[in-house]
Amino acid sequence: MGRVAGKIALVTGGASGLGFADAKILVEEGAKVILTDVDVAKGKLAVSEIGPSATFIKHDVSSEQDWIDVINKIDELHGNLDILINNAGIVFMSDPVNCTLKEFRISNSIMSEGVFLGMKYSMPLLQKNSGGSIVNMSSTASHLGYPMIAYSAAKGAVRSMTKSMAIYCKAESLPVRCNSVHAGGIETPMVQFAQGRVGEAPIDVPAQGVLSAGSLGTPKDVASMILYLASDESRFVTGAEFLIDNGLVVSPAY
Template sequence: MGRVSGKIALVTGGGSGLGAADCELLAQEGATVVVTDVRIETAEAVAQRIGSGAIAIALDVASEQSWIAVIAEIDRRFGRLDILVNNAGVVLVADVEQTTLEQFRWVNAIMSEGVFLGCQHAIPLMNKGGGGSIINMSSTGALLGYPIYLAYSAAKGAVRSMTKSVAVMCQVKGYKIRCNSVHPGAIETPMVQEAEGRIGIEEQVAEGVLPPDAKGHPRDVANMVLYLASDESRFVTGAEFVVDNGLTIRPF
């Protein structure tokens, strides 16, 4: 307990799936968590489950004005930001021939531009408080070729590269801010359920070591986020952490 005690954390897309798991674990380990989501009712539900260690704020990650307002509110309430988890995401099942330009721009506005805006607007507040940790949610989609997730993979690839650029910039400028990316494989979340055509139908994830074709639990990713958010990872920046049960290394 207490691995991020006293820290202020902002999690985007915190109303469900990986984001909700991140919020809950960070709060359990002592952080005050700002749960944000474009659907404020889902963010409020997560914050209520957590209790006094969380507040909910509406955030449209694709809107710069929304980011400005949320960062200003965090500054007003806490005067600092120590952890940013750029987690918000959407999925579009379509290959390059099926994806429209409008759809491509929509997906990238949320998961590429949204991460850019998050980093850009959070860094000054992190510097005000003496530094922090930015954790960008990428995917194995940035590392493998998934034909039917063209726009999603493009956005996650941008997140991977952007993370490294931000990490180096912070070091060069002397900012005490680290920036890393997390690359989950298939995790049992509402997004995966939607992509597999089983909305609302949840599969149980077993305990212990899992077989190659199993899905992970959101907590598997949250544990990595917690490590990167904590001071335990002080010597880690610009790195990519694959949480995929060996998917990306299997030759078959």
């Protein structure tokens, strides 16, 4: 309890999957969370499940004006921001030949431009206190070759932009850290879609114990890393990347 006590956090795409688990664990550990999403119904449901320390704001991360409005609202409500989790995302499965320019642009406007805008517009609030933390959701798609080119392009950009921001903050002596998390194979609606299991019951992943090769992980497996990176426990960690993939990148054959 209390690993992020008193901190203010913004989690984008928090209505579902990983973002919801991130918001939940941050509240359980003492933070106040602003959970944003384009899906208003799911966003409202999410904050009602998490409790009064979570607030929902409708937010399309690909919109510059939405970012300006969300940050102004957080300033009005709390006067500062300690944690930014750039999590919102979508996936088109299209390969390099069949991917349309529209799919490529939508993917990158949400996951590449959205992360850039989030970091840019959150900085004035993040640098107000002694220890701001940005965590950007990249993917194993920034390490491994996947045919889905639009998604891979965006996640590669996230991996690189994270290091740009980390080194900028160091060079300018700004009290903000920036790290990326690279999940792979976590059971969420996005992975159900990617694996053609929409409408089926989620796979029941054991909550305890080491997971076998080929197993999926749970959103909590990622949220635990998010919590560490959001907290002051990781104060000496910036510009780093964290694989949460049960060893997939180390050896894709297993």
